Amino acid sequence: MKITGLQLFWMILIMEVGMTLVMTLTPGVQAAGQDLWISILIAGCIAMLIAWIVTNAAHLHPGQDLIRLSQTILGSVFGKIVVVVYLVQWYTIIPIVLRQFTDVINIMIMPETPKLAVMIVMVLLISYAAYYGGIVSIARCSEMLGPIVVLMIVLVLLTSLNNVDVRNLLPVFVDNGAQAILKGALPSASYLGHCVEYLMLAAFLYQPEKGKPYVYWAVGGATFLVLVAMTMTLTTISVHMSPRLWYPFFEMTRKISLFGFIENLDPLTIITWVASVFIKLAVYLFIAAYGTAELLGIKNWRNLVLWIAPVIVAFALLPKNVTQATSNYLLNYWVPVAMPVNMIGLPLLLLVVGKIRQRRNGAGSS
Amino acid sequence: MKPSAIMMRCILILTVSAMLTGCWDRKEIDELALVMASGIDMTDDDQIELTLQIALPTGMPGLLQGSAKGKPVMAISVKGSNAHELIGQLQQRLSRKIFFGHRGIVIIGESFARHGIDQVLDTLLRFPESRYNSYILTTQGASAKEILQLPYHMELIPAIGMKTMQAAKYSTATKIDEFLNSVSTHEIQPYTAAIRRTKMQEGESGFEIDQTAVYLDNKLVGYLSGKHLKAFRMMHDQAKRLKLAIKIEPEKKFTKGTLTVDILHFEKNIRTFVDAGGSLQAEVSVRANSRVSANDTTLNLSKTADLTRAESALSQELHDMIAGMISQTQDEFKSDVVGFGKALHTQHPEEWKKLKSGPWLEAYPKMSVRVNAELRIVRVGRTQESGHLLEER
Numbered sequence: 151m152k153i154t155g156l157q158l159f160w161m162i163l164i165m166e167v168g169m170t171l172v173m174t175l176t177p178g179v180q181a182a183g184q185d186l187w188i189s190i191l192i193a194g195c196i197a198m199l200i201a202w203i204v205t206n207a208a209h210l211h212p213g214q215d216l217i218r219l220s221q222t223i224l225g226s227v228f229g230k231i232v233v234v235v236y237l238v239q240w241y242t243i244i245p246i247v248l249r250q251f252t253d254v255i256n257i258m259i260m261p262e263t264p265k266l267a268v269m270i271v272m273v274l275l276i277s278y279a280a281y282y283g284g285i286v287s288i289a290r291c292s293e294m295l296g297p298i299v300v301l302m303i304v305l306v307l308l309t310s311l312n313n314v315d316v317r318n319l320l321p322v323f324v325d326n327g328a329q330a331i332l333k334g335a336l337p338s339a340s341y342l343g344h345c346v347e348y349l350m351l352a353a354f355l356y357q358p359e360k361g362k363p364y365v366y367w368a369v370g371g372a373t374f375l376v377l378v379a380m381t382m383t384l385t386t387i388s389v390h391m392s393p394r395l396w397y398p399f400f401e402m403t404r405k406i407s408l409f410g411f412i413e414n415l416d417p418l419t420i421i422t423w424v425a426s427v428f429i430k431l432a433v434y435l436f437i438a439a440y441g442t443a444e445l446l447g448i449k450n451w452r453n454l455v456l457w458i459a460p461v462i463v464a465f466a467l468l469p470k471n472v473t474q475a476t477s478n479y480l481l482n483y484w485v486p487v488a489m490p491v492n493m494i495g496l497p498l499l500l501l502v503v504g505k506i507r508q509r510r511n512g513a514g515s516s
Numbered sequence: 517m518k519p520s521a522i523m524m525r526c527i528l529i530l531t532v533s534a535m536l537t538g539c540w541d542r543k544e545i546d547e548l549a550l551v552m553a554s555g556i557d558m559t560d561d562d563q564i565e566l567t568l569q570i571a572l573p574t575g576m577p578g579l580l581q582g583s584a585k586g587k588p589v590m591a592i593s594v595k596g597s598n599a600h601e602l603i604g605q606l607q608q609r610l611s612r613k614i615f616f617g618h619r620g621i622v623i624i625g626e627s628f629a630r631h632g633i634d635q636v637l638d639t640l641l642r643f644p645e646s647r648y649n650s651y652i653l654t655t656q657g658a659s660a661k662e663i664l665q666l667p668y669h670m671e672l673i674p675a676i677g678m679k680t681m682q683a684a685k686y687s688t689a690t691k692i693d694e695f696l697n698s699v700s701t702h703e704i705q706p707y708t709a710a711i712r713r714t715k716m717q718e719g720e721s722g723f724e725i726d727q728t729a730v731y732l733d734n735k736l737v738g739y740l741s742g743k744h745l746k747a748f749r750m751m752h753d754q755a756k757r758l759k760l761a762i763k764i765e766p767e768k769k770f771t772k773g774t775l776t777v778d779i780l781h782f783e784k785n786i787r788t789f790v791d792a793g794g795s796l797q798a799e800v801s802v803r804a805n806s807r808v809s810a811n812d813t814t815l816n817l818s819k820t821a822d823l824t825r826a827e828s829a830l831s832q833e834l835h836d837m838i839a840g841m842i843s844q845t846q847d848e849f850k851s852d853v854v855g856f857g858k859a860l861h862t863q864h865p866e867e868w869k870k871l872k873s874g875p876w877l878e879a880y881p882k883m884s885v886r887v888n889a890e891l892r893i894v895r896v897g898r899t900q901e902s903g904h905l906l907e908e909r
Contacts, residue, residue: 390697
């Protein structure tokens with residue numbers, strides 16, 4: 151199973167763009183108000199930092215994925231503990247993302263459809279992708295869907311141009327202050343930090359040591375798209391309304407009205423959303439199955455996909471409502487735990503310990 | 517690949533695609549009651565009355581069919597205490613499912629608006645199918661029910677006529693999201709176009725949208741009309757093609773003494789000042805370019821002296837209109853519909869933090885506003901002097 155750098159680029163880009171745009175806009179505006187664009191810039195810097203740590207850590211031992219890498223660097227016991235921390239992240243995010251996906255579909259377009267039906271369709275799809283082709287088919291899908299997603303977003307943004315009122319961004323900074331802006335950066339940063347999966351994906355590259363620029367470009371591209379799209383959303387639906395809506399980006403699309411006949415473009419954003427969720431879920435399902443199999447020494451990781459799939463559906467049904475699924479998970483686990491520990495702390499630990507060991511080994515052998 | 521595996525895949529794909537059709541949310545067009553406009557009133561006994569104007573596709577004359585079998589719309593209404601329950605009650609009378617996806621117009625009855633519109637707002641927002649692109653109107657001197665029951669012959673469905681009139685911006689036009697936005701902040705107070713009954717032709721009545729309803733927070737406080745409405749529209753970037761007519765000189769033998777110009781370009785600038793003592797001032801500067809569209813005076817606009825005279829008279833008129841409109845909103849409505857709050861927020865953000873929660877509502881009527889207006893004539897049309905004047909030489 152091998153993937154190319156370009157496929158990696160699209161994979162990370164899609165995972166980050168769609169989800170960040172839809173899920174983190176509201177918490178971001180609630181904290182940072184009209185200064186959200188500054189927050190996104192900060193979030194982009196944080197994500198870039200994560201990308202730097204992660205790629206450097208992964209390149210200590212090219213060709214090894216996270217499970218082997220952490221055991222090589224930290225030794226068998228500590229390495230396994232680190233992997234378990236990541237497994238917690240992977241196993242919790244799949245049901246949550248699945249649930250968020252279903253909620254969006256339910257709230258925005260299909261209020262009557264049972265949640266289970268929407269979930270099952272998605273789970274069948276991701277299991278198929280992960281089971282048959284593994285990372286290769288997911289990567290090919292992202293290579294194909296990626297340009298479409300970007301095109302859709304650009305199209306939506308272009309058609310919304312006439313609704314933009316830049317005065318909505320005024321006054322800059324004074325209303326919210328530095329602290330609020332930083333706080334607004336965190337949700338987006340935590341979603342843009344998904345390049346941490348590079349630790350798992352790098353091993354599948356044809357040339358694992360040459361993955362860096364693709365990751366940087368993916369994070370940079372995602373940040374740029376999110377920045378433009380969020381700023382435009384704020385300028386079209388204003389700072390007073392956005393924090394009260396669940397998915398302001400969709401609402402912006404609903405406002406589009408050109409020449410009296412180009413209207414109701416929300417299907418375009420739904421495509422973006424479905425594609426983004428599909429890639430994200432498939433990637434996570436794959437690495438969760440593959441990682442678990444490798445950790446436990448199970449020969450055939452494919453069977454694990456079939457085991458995990460029904461479980462995540464069951465867990466996705468657990469949250470009682472949208473608030474639990476979206477806000478609580480994001481603000482109570484993802485931002486305070488997953489971001490500092492899984493995205494920054496542990497990769498940094500791997501990087502530092504790995505560097506020290508390499509230097510020591512180098513010094514010892516020479 | 518084994519045939520059985522191929523079979524399995526085919527079945528899988530078929531199941532998935534069958535589920536993707538969204539069966540639960542399918543909406544057949546002949547099972548829907550398409551709501552084109554909705555109106556809400558308050559009755560004398562403090563109940564809410566909801567009226568829906570529903571399109572009846574079977575009543576529409578087809579291209580070949582020629583004439584209609586029946587009326588293409590129906591307006592039904594129901595009374596009760598809770599806006600949302602009313603929809604359920606109406607549904608019980610209709611064999612088709614009420615569908616709001618095509619609603620282009622929301623009308624708020626004057627009685628209801630004066631009482632406070634909180635209840636409707638939530639209803640406007642929460643449905644997945646309600647569109648923010650609908651226009652919101654307030655009635656004047658009639659109930660929303662009466663307006664929705666009026667016949668209108670130019671369009672098959674009256675609501676479409678209203679929507680077109682709003683979209684063409686013959687008057688102020690407010691979309692739902694703009695309205696909700698202004699309700700949710702003190703930076704600017706809400707306003708909508710006002711709709712009222714009027715005579716169309718012999719014995720037949722229709723509707724007219726020629727005024728603007730001004731709100732304070734969530735309550736209707738009055739209507740802007742005439743010159744003040746014109747000034748209001750200019751301040752909200754709708755100055756293009758507005759006409760300005762003034763009387764420059766007394767009526768003479770052949771002339772009435774009026775000069776009319778079309779506004780070609782308009783720019784406004786609001787500056788706000790906060791004194792050390794905390795008292796607020798504002799300065800409104802407007803500059804307009806215009807074109808002469810009718811000259812019923814003895815002035816010869818190709819002469820500099822006459823042109824200057826016309827320009828200064830027009831500038832004075834513009835000044836009076838805008839100053840008059842602002843003082844009407846301050847004294848009569850006490851409502852900042854022009855949006856001084858927004859200017860204050862951007863120019864004095866620290867001060868705004870103290871004002872925004874409520875003191876601004878008190879402060880606005882007391883704020884002193886200076887108006888500077890300058891109007892220039894950049895085109896005089898095809899004739900120099902008034903064309904019909906006798907040569908005096």
